[in-house]
Amino acid sequence: EAGVAQSPRYKIIEKRQSVAFWCNPISGHATLYWYQQILGQGPKLLIQFQNNGVVDDSQLPKDRFSAERLKGVDSTLKIQPAKLEDSAVYLCASSISTGGYYGYTFGSGTRLTVV
């Protein structure tokens, strides 16, 4: 089974620029998550999709972050404008069930550096 695909692997941008990350979950996984992992910390949920609808975006900084999951398959996370504190690894995960009963599968992540 193919894993969760993410691109790009690395991105360096200047503050106030915009950036977008892409994620393609495992085929058949209805639930998709975006996590932010700051160096030395555990990942923190940004947004959860069930098919193409948002289940939870309570921790997403909506003034600068946006995400969409058109057609309920792949997803894009955007930051505009970026701040220095957005430097982190952005992880995409998917699960076959809404509640994560069978666990979560994570992608390799996108490492963002804002300078």
Add this chain to the structure above:
Amino acid sequence: KQEVTQIPAALSVPEGENLVLNCSFTDSAIYNLQWFRQDPGKGLTSLLLIQSSQREQTSGRLNASLDKSSGRSTLYIAASQPGDSATYLCAVRRYGGSQGNLIFGKGTKLSVKP
């Protein structure tokens, strides 16, 4: 509020040693607990998933236990190898709130010396 703590933050052992990583959580109302491995600059690889009704799970040299009542889980690694060097994260999936919200600890960075 659910909090997950992992001790120690870092661990260095000689090759061949058996070792235990600890994870504690403050709210015992969890759905399941998952252990992950993270290599530097990489994503998370799932190691073991323990449902709330289970006591332990095993995969190869890895054994994870869960004691919900005391809010603890341990990851036992037998006969450690240099290739086991990585950061190990535990995460609990809680009841209620966001259905898919995993709460992570900060991880234990393991270094196995040849």
